[in-house]
Amino acid sequence: MLRDITIGQYYPVRSPIHGLDPRTKLAGTFIFLISLFVTKSLIGYLIATFALIFLIRISRVPARYITKGLKPVLIILVISVSFNIFLTPGRLLFAIGPLKVTAEGLKTAGFMAIRLIYLVIGSSLMTLTTTPTQLTDALERSLGFLNKVHVPVHEIAMMMAIALRFIPILIEETDKIMKAQMARGADFESGNLIRRAKALVPILVPLFVSAFRRAADLANAMEARCYHGGGGRTKMRPLKYGTSDKRAYAVMLVYFVIMILTGFLKI
Amino acid sequence: MNIIKAAHIFYEYMVRDENDKVIETTKALNDLSLDIEEGSFVCLLGHNGCGKSTFAKLINALNLPKEGTLLVNGMDTADGSLTLRIRESAGMVFQNPDNQIISNIVEEDVAFGPENIGLPSEEIMERVDEAINAVGMQAFRNKSPNQLSGGQKQRVAIAGIMAMRPKCIIFDEPTAMLDPDGRKDVLEIAHRLNREENITIVHITHYMEEAVDADRIIVLENGSIAEDLEGRPMDGTPKDIFSKVEDLKALALTVPVITELAYELRKEGLPIREGILTRKELVDALKPFFPKTR
Amino acid sequence: MSIRAEHLTHLYSPGTAFESYALKDISFEIADGSFVAVIGHTGSGKSTLIQHLNGLYRPTSGTVYYNGEDIFAEGYDLKALRTKIGLVFQYPEYQLFEEDVITDVMFGPKNMGLSDDEARARAKKALMQVGIGESLYKRSPFDLSGGQKRRVAIAGVLAMDPEVLILDEPTAGLDPRGREETLAMLEELHSERKITVILVSHSMDDVAECADMLMVLKDAELKFFDRPKEVFRHVEELESYGLAVPEITYLAHDLIKAGLDIDPTVSTVSEAKAELLKLLKW
Known part of the structure; x- marks a missing residue:
């Protein structure tokens, strides 16, 4: 399950989206997320859908790679959708026992689901097209x-x-430690909550020890390579806005204005 | 010229109890003096705890000697203003391949060092290209280190050091966690950098076979250069050092198997020379004793 | 009494584009009391194989029989099996977690449901076998040297009193003395306690000394399962798998080329010495 998270994974291909300045992509993601909340009309969601499809196509990241990222949020999705379906008051459509399904409920649940899915797709599109270093660079610069x-x-x-x-690396290590303790007869599956929590000690202690050892090693390795904090550092690829970034910002602005306008529409 | 000059250096580790009181001090380095010539390939041998890794960290100014002076490329490691220049000229490759790669992309990791010393972008790019080529990792430059084997990760780590254009690289047991292929790769690169780029290599290892092709072997014991059974320092060519089979065993070390066999045969009185290191040498030494063809 | 694998197959990510074999139709039988070495390139399936033997992995098809019983059959007690087939992972010292050495070694026996006293007795015996003295019992496992940590970790598995001991590269990262001591300890366990030992290794030189059977894996397939000497005859094949024969065997080949009529399968220093002294009539 943890392995299915695509957020934070980079998909290495060349594309116009990959080539954008990470700050542009950061801003774009932000604008896209906000736009999902300012619009309340079908036409708005249609525009957002087209925008998303367009972006995925030019990013050259395979669609199934992006949808894979949805798996871990599926549970949250199911829970929030069912809450919306059953708990929204309004015109009654039908009822399953005490659970009442209303037209309003279906509508909000539908929009809710779309918002959540687009939110995840939008942000994974950013992380898939931006290396973590670029991303942190962008954050460092934008929040400077x-x-x-x-x-x-x-x-x-x-x-x-x-x-x-x-x-x-630590996920893999956890897996290994767990198996090794199972080979020593440890049982992580049976017993009450307290027993199960106690059963985690043989995993957590080695994991922490290992994490500290790695941290110490890494600190040494970084110092040995002349790391001395952010002062005086340069970049191999300094962030620089190009023409495509300016165009992207223009497109984003137009998109955002249209989305705000659709917020006033009653379709 | 000597790139590393250590004169009477001492270093201690202290074990403290909960109240920060020192309960144990271990002398990791105990009056160690040694010089390493520029352009040479030197192997440091010794069992765990003999002080070889401590010495490696001192060369890189990660730790400072408690007493004595250590000059790296003419610079005193005790002078804090020179620390970065020392680390630039004497890079270090560590044991665990994972714990020394900082970035998620190979080429970005190689750029880490040059970025730290504040080079202009074009020069960083040029050095990164050069360093990645030097270790033969061109095909992987945009990959994530998590997709690489242990040996490939060590090659990336070496490229990260090469991008600093060092005069000297200290390899602190870089092969200990690798499979035989990875070990061969790393060792080949170390030898090539020494030969072609004239980089001084200080290779710390447990594998005796890795020391056979070095220019010089230094055996450490209890924080200084070990002595053989006659009290002479264990510091010399592989041939010299591996002639001292008994002495090495007394220091909890072994010799390469071929050397061991030659030694065993000598012990039985077969008059072959000492310090045989390779199969070819042993075959040549044994030839005169082959039975005349039937 | 034996471990028998029948058509053991393990597929990674079946049904996807990443589908690949981790094990492919592997069958063998390991007799009680043998010392088996498993050799193969990184990624050849060695680690996956040994984790099937104590049921940590489930095969895609095929199965493993322990003493005639199918360990993957429904209702088979895998937890009990894991105490009989002890598995020591690579770098086992990374799993130490208790406050002191003795308590850590007691973890396995206590999981088996033994009383404190019984567990302590088992732990003491196991620590003795790996050469850890009483003075270290109350020390924190994290304060020990690398070699000591490794031995304590091995004792943690030994304390369950297994009938079979499987070790994944127990000498990795140790210095020469540590390597020699670990191998000697295994040979002693094998000869004195009649434990079946299965050793995963990269070093042909190491296994030539101690193993009586050799298993060679290549790309998820079992290529050889025979006495080491028989396996070492296949130099070219082994090399094409990215493996080497022991250095001494290479020497024997070189000597033959140079005109000496020596047995091409000698693989250890002592064998070569005896053989050479005989041939050279010294």
Whole structure:
């Protein structure tokens, strides 16, 4: 299940979307997410759908790769959709026992589902087309103003990048430790809650020890390669806005204005 | 010229209890003096805890000697203002391939060092290209390190050091966690960098076979250069060092199997020379004793 | 009494584009009390194979019989099996977690439902077998040296008193003395306690010394399962699998080329020494 999360994974191909400045993509994702909430009309969702399909096509990321990212949020989706279907008051369509299904409920649930799905697709499209380093660079640059209020932006960005690198390694390690303890007769599946929580100790302790050891190793390796914080650092590929970024911003602006306008429509 | 000059260096590790009181001090380095010549390929041998990894960390100024001076490329590691320049000229490859790769993309990781020393972008790009070519990882430059084998990860780590254009690379047991293929790869690259780019290599290892092709072997024990049974320092060519089979065994080390066999035959009185390292040498040494053809 | 694999097959991601064999139609029988070495390239399926033997992995098809019983049959007690077939993973010291050495080693026996006293007795015996003295019992496992940690971890599995001991590269990352000691310890366990030992290794030189059967895997398939000497006859095949024969065997081949009529299957220093002294009439 953890392996199915596509957020944070990069899909290495060349495409106009991959080529955009990560800040543009960050802004674009943000605008897209907001647009999903300002529009309340069918036409708005249609426009958003076309925009999304268009972006996926030019990003050259296979569609099934993107939909794979939806799997982990499926549970959240089912729960929130059923809440909306059954708990929205309005014109009664039919009832299954005490559960009443209303027309309004169906409508909000439908929009809710679309919003959530588009939200996940939109953000995974960004992470699939942007390397984690670019992404953290973009965050570091866009949030640079926070440095003035003593927020260690560079350090936070570096931590994020390292976390992204080590998450798959630690997942694999957890799997291995679990199997090794099972080989020593550990049982993670039976017993009450307290017993099960206690059964996690033989996994968590080795995992933490290993994480600390890796952290110490990594700190050494980074220092050995002249890392001394963000000061005086340069970039192999410094973030630079190009013509395509300007065009992208223009498109985003037009898209956003249209989406706001559709918010006033009653279709 | 000597790229590394260590004069009477000491280093201690302290074990503290919960109240921060020192309960144990281990002398990791104990009056170690040694010079390493520029352009040479030197192997540091010794069992666990002999001080070889401690020494490696001192060369890189990750730790400072408690006493004595250590000059790297003419710079004193105790001088904090030189630290970055020391690390630039003496890079380090560590044991665990995973725990030294910082970035999620190979080429971005290789760029990490040059970015830290603040080089202009074009130069970083040029160095990254060069370094990736030097370790033969062109086909993987946009891959994630998680998709690579252990040996390939170590090649990326080496490229990351090469991009700093170092004069010297310290390999701190880079092969310990690799399979035989990965070990061969890493060792071949180390030798090629030494030969073609004239980079000084300090290779720390447990595998005796990896020391056979070095220019010089230094055996460490209890934080300084080990002595043989006659009290002479264990510092010399592979031929010299591997002639001292008994001495190495006394230091909890082994010799390559071929050397071991030659030694065993000598012990039985077969008059073949000492310090045989390769199969070819042993075959040649045994030839005069072959029975005359039937 | 044996471990028998029949047409053992394991598919990764079946039904997708990433479908690939981790094990392909593997059959063998390991007799009680043997010392088997499993050799293969990284990714050849060695680790997957040994994890089938104690039921940590389920095969896609085929099965494993332990003492004649199908371990993947419904209702078979896999938890009990894991105490009889002890599996020591690579870098086992990474699984230590208790406050002190003795408690950590007691973890396995206690999972078997033994009392504290029984578990302690088993732990002490196991620690003795791996050469960890009483003075270290109350030490934190994290304060030990690398070699000691590894031995404590192996004791953690031994304390369950297994009939079969499987180890995945137990010498990886150890220094020469650590390697020698670990192998000697395994040979002792095998000869004195009559435990069946299955050893996954990269080093032909190591296994030439201790194994009496050799299993060679290549791309998920079992290529050889025979006495080491018989396997070492197939130099070209082994090399095409990215494996090598022991250095001494290569030497024998070189000597034959140079005109000496030596047995081409010698594989250890002591064998080669005896053989050479005989041939050279020294």
